[in-house]
Amino acid sequence: MRSITHIALPLAASLLTACIGGSHTTAALSTPAPTLNTLALTVDTGPAAAPGAINHAYVTVKVCAAGSQTCATIDHVLLDTGSNGLRLVHSVLSGFGVTLNAETDAQGNAVEECLSFSGGQTWGPVALADVTLAGESAKVPVQVMDDTGVSAPPPATCGANGTLINAVSGFDANGVLGVGVFAQDCGAACVAAATPLPLYYGCTAAGVCTAENLPLTDQVTNPVAMFAADNNGIVIELPNLQNANGDATVQGTLIFGIATQTDNALPAAGLTVLGADANGDFTAVYNGGTTVLPALIDSGTDSYGFNDPTIAVCGSGAFVGYYCPAVAPLSVSAVNTGVGAYNSSSTIAFAIADPNTFVANAAAFIDLAGGGGATNFIWGMPFFYGRNVYIGIDQHVAGIYTGPYYAY
C-alpha cells in the first residue's frame, strides 16, 4: 500500500490541474517532478573483459558502501528476473576503490552466501550497500561475488553442484541485478529452519564457515522492493528484433513501479496476468503435452529452456547444448497458466532457429532455445523481445493486482 499513497498526491494534483486549466499542457508545469524511474536497458556483447555475451540485458548500477560517498557506477550488470537482489563481482568493485564489508551475524561472524545456478554456484560475502537505480535508491544487503579470494573460502559443499562461478567471465557481466517477484532471495525458509539451508553461512575469522539462519532484513534483498516509491514491481520493455539471424545491439527500458506513474500504467485491455506460487513459479504445458511444469519468465536465461527429445541438440559450433532443429525454424508452443487468484491461461507460439545460421558477433537472437531439463520450463530472453513484461513483487499492490505475478 505504501506505493499507492506515494503516487496518489502527484496524480491527484495532475488531474486537478488538468480540470481547472482545461489544458493538459499546463499540468506538467504545476505537478512536482516525478521520481526518475527509468533505466536504459541494453543488449550487447557484454563487458570488455568478457566479450561474446548473447541475449544478456544490461543496466548500469550505482553502488556505495552503506552511508559513505565511496561509490562505483558499474555498467554491464545483468538484469535477472529469475533471482532477487544485487550481486557484484569483487574485482570490479575494487577496481573502483569500493570495499563492501561483510555484515556480521549474531555471533559476530561474517555472513557469506552460496547461491546455486543450474550449472554452478557463486560464493561471497553479504554486505550492506546504498544502491541507486535511476532516481530511486535503497539501502540493502547485496552479495559480493568473491573472484579474488579475499573472503573466507567456500565450504566444500559450495561448488559441489558444478563449477564455482564468481568472475566476470562466468556471467558475461560485472554483476547480476535480481529483480524477481520477491523482496528477499531466500525468504522465510532461511529464517528459522531446524537445519539451516546450505545458503547463508557464518564465517569465523579463521575462515571456517557454517550454514546458518538469517533474519529477513539481513538477507540479500531486491532493491526495488525497498525503494521509497515505485516499489511494487518493474516493467521491462524491449523492442522486436530487426533480424532473424541476430541484432548487434538492442535498446530497451527498465521501468520501476507498476501503475505508479504515467510511464508504467497497466494496459486497459489485452493484459495476461499470471499469478505465481510461493516459489515464484506459474505453470506451463509444452506443445500439447500432459506434463505440467513449473515455469518462469527469466531474463537471466539467454534462451527458451525446456526438454523436447525430438529436437536435435547442437553438438558443434558456437551453440553446443542449444537446440539445432533439423528443419528450421521449427514452430512450437506452450500454454502458461497462473497460480492462485490470477489463474488465466495464455498460449505462446514461438519458433526455434538453427543457431549455426546466426550472424557472428551479434548479441540478440529471437528464436534461440536450449536443451533444458524435463523438470521446468524457462521463458528466457527471447520471450522479452517485442513485449512489455510486468513483474509484480510479493505482497505489493499495483492497481487491482497483488504480487507475486507476471504479466505481459
Place this chain on the structure above:
Amino acid sequence: MFHAPVTRAFWLVVLGITSLGANPARAALGGDAASVLADGAELHGSVYAATLPLYDLQEITADSGMHVRQYLNRDGVVFAVSWTGPVPPNLQHLLGAHYAAYTAALAALNHPGLHRSVRVASADLVVESGGHLRAYGGRAYLPLAVPAGVPTAELR
C-alpha cells in the same frame, strides 16, 4: 534423429576417463541401497521405501523441504535419482562416480552462465538440472541401467 556425433563421442571419452577414477565411498547414482541411507543421514531426512513391479523406490524427505528419490533396479543398483527442494542437493554426492562426467559435460556447453535449465546427455548418463532459489528440481539417470519397460518420464 540426433546429428551430434562429435559431442557424443566427446562425452564417451570423458566417461571412459572417469571410470578409471576411484569410486567415492558414498556413491549414489550407480551405487547401492547403503549409499541411499548415507545420503538420508546427510540430509537429516527420513527415508521412505517402496517396492514397485520393475524397481525399488527410496525417497528421502528432509526437514528443509528437500525431497530426493533414488531408483534401484533388481541388481540393487541406483539407476536414477531425482530431487526437488528450496536448494539443490549435493550433486557431487548424489551423482557419485558420475559427477566428474557431469561437470566435464557442463564445461563443454557454450554460454552456460545463469541458465536455469540445463541438460547433458550421453549414451551412459543423462543429467537434467533446473530451477532457482526456493524451487530447484532435477534428475539424473543411467540409460543403460534403466530396467526394460520403465519409461524415463516416470523417473521424476
